[in-house]
Amino acid sequence: MDFSALRLDHVGIRVTELATAEAFYARLGFRRDPDEFSAADRACGLVHPTGLRLHLIYNGIKAREGNVLMDAAVKHPGYTHAAFVIANMDALVAWLASEDIAITQGPLVMGEGRRKVCFIRDPDRNVLEFNELLDA
Template identity: 45%
Template sequence: MTFKVTAYEHVGIRVSQRERSIQFYEVLGWKEEIDLPEHHANEMVNESGVYINLIFNGISDQHAKNILQDHSIKYPGMTHAAFVVDDIDALINTLKQENIPITDGPHIYSNRRKLIFIRDPDGNVLEFNEILK
């Protein structure tokens, strides 16, 4: 192989309501850095330099169903983004204070990490992991 992937730069997350989504991701520590109105998107970054792009052209589904996760037919595609946190219990407390439900977990996986799953207001699945020492 003549090249190697050296890092993961960002994940794009399609959402239906700009302000609602920005507020949700701000609770998780991201702040809008660049607005890209010509692309119906933005770039958000957290204090650790982890980027996400919100893409503001999703169709609103009142039930926030995720076509890749919530339907019996399993379509190909990215099912979720996974992030590493330094303190999952602190994140869990923040989620409780903000009334953001944990949809799965917490679980210990392979004695290596503790993880939870949540969903954003559009049903996009987010995984958060604390690497256990």
């Protein structure tokens, strides 16, 4: 191999409406990166204070069945979710409740006790996973 993958740069998330998606992700702490915006490509880069990056690809159409990768009976290949490591699940759960953001699954312990996880959906039904890593 001639290269080494050092880290993930960003996750691209297809959305239907930029303003709605950007407002949702702003609640999670993401802000528009003016250097990562392209109206021609319909892509908007967001950055979190921790350095995490997302690209909102705003050319999606509303699907009748919700998220076609997760909610449809026939499972198509594709990226199904982005997962974030967090410091405190209890604090996240309390914050989600205060923001009226529904938890779609969890919190529960997974990975043979390695992590506590919960899942939410953005306005376009894209899945976001949050993981609190537990001591071995």
